[in-house]
Amino acid sequence: MVLTIVSKFIGFFRDVILAYFYGASGISDAYLISMTIPVVIFGVIAKGISTGYIPMYSRIEEEKGKPQAIRYTNNLMNVLLVFCSLIVAAGLFFTEPIVKVFASGFEGETLQTAVGFTRVTIVGIYFTVLIRILSAYLNYKRYFAVPNLLGIPMSIIVILSIMISYQLNVVELLSFGYVAALLVQFLILLFFSYKKGYQYKPTFDMKDEHIRKMLVLAVPVILGSMVHQINRLVDRTLASQISTGGISALNYATTLNGFVHGVFVTSIGTVMYPMISKMASRDNIEGLKHSLYQSIVGISILIVPATVGSMLFAEPIVRMLFDRGAFDAQAVTMTSTAFFFYSIGMLGTGLRVILSKAFFSLQDTRTPMINAAIAMALNIVLNIILSRYLGLGGLALATSISAIFCTILLFYNLRAKLGSLNFRRMIVSFLKVIAASITMGILAKVIYHSLLSVINFQVSLMITIIAAGLLYFLFVYLLKIEGIEQMTAGIRRRLKI
Numbered sequence: 001m002v003l004t005i006v007s008k009f010i011g012f013f014r015d016v017i018l019a020y021f022y023g024a025s026g027i028s029d030a031y032l033i034s035m036t037i038p039v040v041i042f043g044v045i046a047k048g049i050s051t052g053y054i055p056m057y058s059r060i061e062e063e064k065g066k067p068q069a070i071r072y073t074n075n076l077m078n079v080l081l082v083f084c085s086l087i088v089a090a091g092l093f094f095t096e097p098i099v100k101v102f103a104s105g106f107e108g109e110t111l112q113t114a115v116g117f118t119r120v121t122i123v124g125i126y127f128t129v130l131i132r133i134l135s136a137y138l139n140y141k142r143y144f145a146v147p148n149l150l151g152i153p154m155s156i157i158v159i160l161s162i163m164i165s166y167q168l169n170v171v172e173l174l175s176f177g178y179v180a181a182l183l184v185q186f187l188i189l190l191f192f193s194y195k196k197g198y199q200y201k202p203t204f205d206m207k208d209e210h211i212r213k214m215l216v217l218a219v220p221v222i223l224g225s226m227v228h229q230i231n232r233l234v235d236r237t238l239a240s241q242i243s244t245g246g247i248s249a250l251n252y253a254t255t256l257n258g259f260v261h262g263v264f265v266t267s268i269g270t271v272m273y274p275m276i277s278k279m280a281s282r283d284n285i286e287g288l289k290h291s292l293y294q295s296i297v298g299i300s301i302l303i304v305p306a307t308v309g310s311m312l313f314a315e316p317i318v319r320m321l322f323d324r325g326a327f328d329a330q331a332v333t334m335t336s337t338a339f340f341f342y343s344i345g346m347l348g349t350g351l352r353v354i355l356s357k358a359f360f361s362l363q364d365t366r367t368p369m370i371n372a373a374i375a376m377a378l379n380i381v382l383n384i385i386l387s388r389y390l391g392l393g394g395l396a397l398a399t400s401i402s403a404i405f406c407t408i409l410l411f412y413n414l415r416a417k418l419g420s421l422n423f424r425r426m427i428v429s430f431l432k433v434i435a436a437s438i439t440m441g442i443l444a445k446v447i448y449h450s451l452l453s454v455i456n457f458q459v460s461l462m463i464t465i466i467a468a469g470l471l472y473f474l475f476v477y478l479l480k481i482e483g484i485e486q487m488t489a490g491i492r493r494r495l496k497i
Contacts, residue, residue, distance in 0.1 A: 007151035008262050012321075014155040014162075015255045019248075019327040021166040026110035029247040031174050033103050033236065034117030037091075038125050040102070040233060048222030049080065049214070050132035051360050054140050055277045056214045066197070072210045073137060075203040079211060080129045082204075091122040102233055103247065113171065120175035127182035134189040137198060140274050146192045150185045157181040220365035223373075231379050231402070235395045238387050246392055249331060252322060253338035253396065257346065260310070264302040265350040268295050269357055276361040285418060292358050293422050297429050299354060301481060303347045304433045305472045308441040310343035313448070313461065320458050337393040345400025348407045355410040359417075367413050375406035429481050436475035444468035 022028040053076070061069040091098065099106065099114045106114055135147040161177020164170075205211070239246035272295050279288040310317070318336040323329075356368040379402035386394030415421050444464050451460035 005263050007149050007155075008259050010155045011151045012255060012259055014159050015252060016321060017159050017162050019252060019322045019331070020324055021162055023248070023327045023331055025248065027113060027171055027174075029103070030106070030110050030114035030117055031171075032247055032251050033099065033106070033114050034121045034175055035178060036232065036236065037098060037102055037118050038122050038128065045218075045222050046080075046129045046132040048218040048220075048365075049076070049129065050136040052214045052218035052365070053133060053136045054274055055280070055361060055363055056210060057137070057140055058274075058277050060210060070198060071201070071203055072208070073133065073198065074201050075205050075208050076211060076214070077130060077133055077200075078202065078204045079206060080133075081126065084125050084129060088122055088125055091125075092119060095119050095122075103236060116172060117175040120172070121178055124179045124182045127179075127186045130186050131182065131189060134186070134193050134198075137193055138189065138196060141196045142274065143192065143196055144271065146189065150188065153184050153188065154181040157184060218365070220369035223369045231376055231399065234380055234383055235399065238383060238395055239392060242387065242391050246334065249334035249392055250338050250395065252318075252331075252335045253342055256310070256317065256321075256339050257342040257349075260303065260306045260346060261350060261353075264306070265299055265353050268298055269353050272354070273357045273361065276358065280361040280363070288358070288361065289418055289421060292354070293426070295354050296351060296426060297481075299350050300347065300426075300430055300433050301476060303350050304430075305437040305440055305468075307343050307346045308437045309444065309465070309468060310346070311340055312441050312445055313464075314340040314343065316448075316457055316461050320461055334392050337391070338396040341390070341393045341396035341400060343400075344397065345403040348400065348404035352403055352407045352410060355407065355414055358414060359410075362417070364417070367417075368410065371406050371409045371413065374409065375402040378402045378405055432479045432481045433476065436472055436479060436481070439475060440468050440472040443471055 018028060018031075022031070053073075057069050057072065060072055095118050096111070096115050099111065099118055103111075103114065131150070135150070138144075138147050158177050158181050161173050161180070165173035165177070235250060236247050239250050272291060276288045276291050279285075279291070315332070315336040318332055318339060322335065323332050359365065359368050379398050382398035382401055383395055386398050388394070390397060411421075415423075444467065447467055448460055448464040451463060454460075
């Protein structure tokens, strides 16, 4: 989690730099769309493959030994690289129609800029799939540091490309910087994978039974991920029609929301997934349920106060982090509105990830896919309705509502599959967390407004955030919320206190 915080801070600084030099403009919109397109076209496939990779690797290593597991890894990479070539060729040939699908509101110079960017960024598909597989390999080996720190070199390279492109007035450098960052990520992962026992050998066997079995697991994940990306596509298409800079405003709001998600949810999920996959392969269902319960309670303890704080201080947070350079007052308003409504769904988004991983570890990828499809349909309907009344805020609110709905469905399905999940204990802990978070929020608001009369809002906000954090953990400790004692004991062990 600490490593993720470091990586996310630098990644967040990358978006601050983009906002400073390019604001919420046509260029920033084109740049963000050009990075979104490869993710939607192939990133969803890469995610499905990497999700199915860990349970399959675990089973092969258990049954046939490490050499066969490494052979499976090499064969998977080579098969995917061939498939990538077909996608890249199609993407280069149909670039403009693809861009128009992703941003129907683009026209003129903005459209041409997006097309030029996309013809470069789509090559990054090759590195994306390799990064996903090697990251999964290192996570399985319980070597979490490198995959979680990969964002640092990537962000540094992207930041440099943003600054240089602006200084030289050569915007094309933005897209080349993105691909260069992916290449560096791949090389770093390859180096550390070799240190952890991986060795590349040219293997290509489309008929490999393990590839076929993994595809059975991966296809529902891919379809479920496509659902998520379709949601993003609809969001950005509608945002491009609502206002110039709308896509950028949604992106900056998503970055803020994703910071909380990445630090808490991704960290817990990354460590939990290989562990429960091993438990599932050994039929240790009680151990799996206990680990899942701990993860859900732990995420609730961390996410609920972050939700309250984000909603109460959305506008000052956006102002403090982005309000400079080309990022004007209108951009602040658009971004803070979207951030407020995205914050409502923070917990739903976080728990959805954890619950989906529980299904994946049980080699049930179909249930999360079906639930994601239902949530997508709800999200699209709400997008169309709410955007008419709330603009960009309506798009964000639709995303939050659909995430909460999907999480409720996953809880119901998982309980039917595994039996009791200790809901009563969860609810008791959850109510205590809500009480502590609301009390913290009220006191934080009082502290902030008291400080504003004495010092500027930036310093007031920083002091308020620190004070709110201390108050919250005091409250949860006094309320004896289950899980907090284990959490503090773990921190003490790590710090050797």
